Amino acid sequence: MTTLPQRQLGNSGLTVSALGLGCMGMSYAYGPVDADEAEKTLRQAFDSGVTFFDTADIYGFGHNEEFVGRVLADVRDQVTIATKFGIVRNEGDAWDGPNRADGRPEYVRSAIDASLKRLGTDHVELYYQHRADPSVPIEETVGAMAELVQAGKVLHLGLSEAAPETIRRAAAVHPIAAVQTEWSLFARDIEDGVVGTCRELGIGLVPYSPLARGMLSGAVNSLDDLAEDDFRRGLPWWRPENLATNQALLDVVGDLAAKKSCTPGQVALAWVLAKGPDVVPIPGTKRSKYLLENLAAIEVQLTPAEIAELDALRPAGVRAALDREDGNRTTVAARG
Numbered sequence: 001m002t003t004l005p006q007r008q009l010g011n012s013g014l015t016v017s018a019l020g021l022g023c024m025g026m027s028y029a030y031g032p033v034d035a036d037e038a039e040k041t042l043r044q045a046f047d048s049g050v051t052f053f054d055t056a057d058i059y060g061f062g063h064n065e066e067f068v069g070r071v072l073a074d075v076r077d078q079v080t081i082a083t084k085f086g087i088v089r090n091e092g093d094a095w096d097g098p099n100r101a102d103g104r105p106e107y108v109r110s111a112i113d114a115s116l117k118r119l120g121t122d123h124v125e126l127y128y129q130h131r132a133d134p135s136v137p138i139e140e141t142v143g144a145m146a147e148l149v150q151a152g153k154v155l156h157l158g159l160s161e162a163a164p165e166t167i168r169r170a171a172a173v174h175p176i177a178a179v180q181t182e183w184s185l186f187a188r189d190i191e192d193g194v195v196g197t198c199r200e201l202g203i204g205l206v207p208y209s210p211l212a213r214g215m216l217s218g219a220v221n222s223l224d225d226l227a228e229d230d231f232r233r234g235l236p237w238w239r240p241e242n243l244a245t246n247q248a249l250l251d252v253v254g255d256l257a258a259k260k261s262c263t264p265g266q267v268a269l270a271w272v273l274a275k276g277p278d279v280v281p282i283p284g285t286k287r288s289k290y291l292l293e294n295l296a297a298i299e300v301q302l303t304p305a306e307i308a309e310l311d312a313l314r315p316a317g318v319r320a321a322l323d324r325e326d327g328n329r330t331t332v333a334a335r336g
Contacts, residue, residue, distance in 0.1 A: 004049030005298060007280050009204025012177035014125065014156050016080050018273065018298055020052030021045045021291070022208055022284030023068050027060045034286065035067075041288045042071045046079065048295055054180075054208070054282045055119075056084035056130055057111060058099075062118050069119035081119060082126035082206075084160055084180075085111035086133065086141075103133030105144035112153050128158035128180055138169050146174040158206070164197040171201050180282075183207035183275075185216060185253065185268055185310060186237060186246075187319040199278070210272045210281040212237065212315075215246070216253065217265035217290065236317030245316035252313060262300050265290075269297035271310050 004017040026038035045053075055068045065083060072079055085108065089099040116122060127148065129141055148154040156177035159170055170176055179198050181190050184207065198205055211217045215237055237246055250264065257264045272281045283294045302310070 002047065002049040004051075004295070007204075007277055009126075009156075009178045009206070009280060010198065010278050011202030012156055012175065012204065014080070014177050014204070016052035016280055017050050018280060019050065019269070019295060020054055020082075020206070020280055020282035021050050022282040023053055023055045023064055024059045025284045026286045027064045027067055037288070038067070038286045039071050041286055041291050042068070044288045045291055046072065046075055048292070050295070051078065052080045052082070052280060052282065054082045054206075056087075056128075057115050057118075058084070058087045058089060058130065061089075062114070065115055065118040069121060073120055076121055080125040081121070082128065082158065082178075082180075083115050083119065083124050084128040084130035085115065086128075086130040101131045101133040103129060103136040103138070103141035105140055108141060108144040108148070112148050116153060123153050123155060125155045126158050126177060127154040127156070128160045128178075129162075130160050132159075132162055132166055138166050139173050142170045142173040142176075149174070162194075164193040167194070167197050167201065167203065171203065176201070176203050178204040178206045178280075180206040180208055182209045182319055183272060183281075184210045184212045185249070185271060185313055186212035186315045188314070189319070195275075199276075205276070205279045207272055207279065207281045208284070210283050211265050211268055211294075215250070216268035217263070217293075237315060237319075239317060242316035249313045249315055252309070256306060256309070260300060262296070263293055265293060266297040266300050267302070267310075269294060270300035270302050271307065273298065274302055274307055 004019065006015050007018045008015045026042065053068055053072065055064045057065060086101055086103055087099050088102045112127065127145060132138060133141065145157050149157065157174055158178040158180060159167060159176060160180040162179060167176065167179060179194060181194060183190050195205065213235065236242060253264045253267050257267045269281060269283060272279060285291050285294065
């Protein structure tokens with residue numbers, strides 16, 4: 001097993017590989033599933049030094065947790081597994097249908113037991129509330145999550161796509177190790193409050209989709225590159241009215257990549273990694289080729305001037321996760 005640089009998530013004491021692996025796409029949402037290639041990629045991630053693996057109970061209605069638990073069973077004591085609860089969706093629902101958030105304490109207790117069974121383990125290192133439930137005070141939900149820590153079923157608590165005030169209220173009940181949210185050159189809104197709040201409270205940041213759902217990798221240039229059942233076909237970044245602006249952004253990234261003799265995706269990941277030692281991106285992939293490319297981004301060093309140039313870029317079109325907590329939404333998506 002290769003060793004990767006390690007990072008600590010805030011003040012939690014939870015130390016993981018500087019890059020983790022988002023496992024959702026291995027069995028869910030991103031077109032046809034290649035089970036053999038996904039299993040190979042997951043094992044190769046571990047062999048390459050990745051120790052931080054992210055899943056959720058909604059991904060494939062539990063199948064993703066079963067997959068991760070099975071493939072990593074023989075190295076369970078050497079990895080950190082993060083999973084999530086709180087998005088409730090009926091199997092067979094259309095992608096664009098509403099999904100209910102559930103933060104009731106009784107649901108928290110039942111959800112962890114179901115996840116542990118699927119994962120084949122007696123605990124998880126990090127347990128996130130996937131989305132806040134507007135009908136349940138965050139204090140009640142986190143209180144129930146804290147009980148899981150006391151019971152030894154969970155070691156650390158996290159939140160996903162939470163607003164700054166929710167993060168503060170949650171941290172007042174129990175220490176929060178990490179906030180997971182979308183963050184990339186294309187998704188910048190967390191810089192306006194979430195990042196500062198987390199750092200004030202000593203909470204780590206776990207960016208998902210740091211490659212903008214594949215757009216920054218160069219692997220997806222148009223809707224024609226996506227399978228018919230790939231949910232990205234409905235995302236604003238690929239709409240015709242936004243493509244010219246976004247292509248100009250990609251050209252800047254591509255030019256910098258050529259200058260540094262690396263790929264555009266590696267530049268994009270290096271930018272996220274440069275945002276601080278408390279930042280641990282979890283790019284997702286189901287292909288070993290892209291896994292190795294992503295891991296090599298750790299070696300890419302950006303100068304302050306290059307970071308500033310990238311900071312100035314702004315895409316056209318809102319990001320994918322339109323379900324980010326804003327105090328009004330009562331339905332959520334299940335794509336991160």
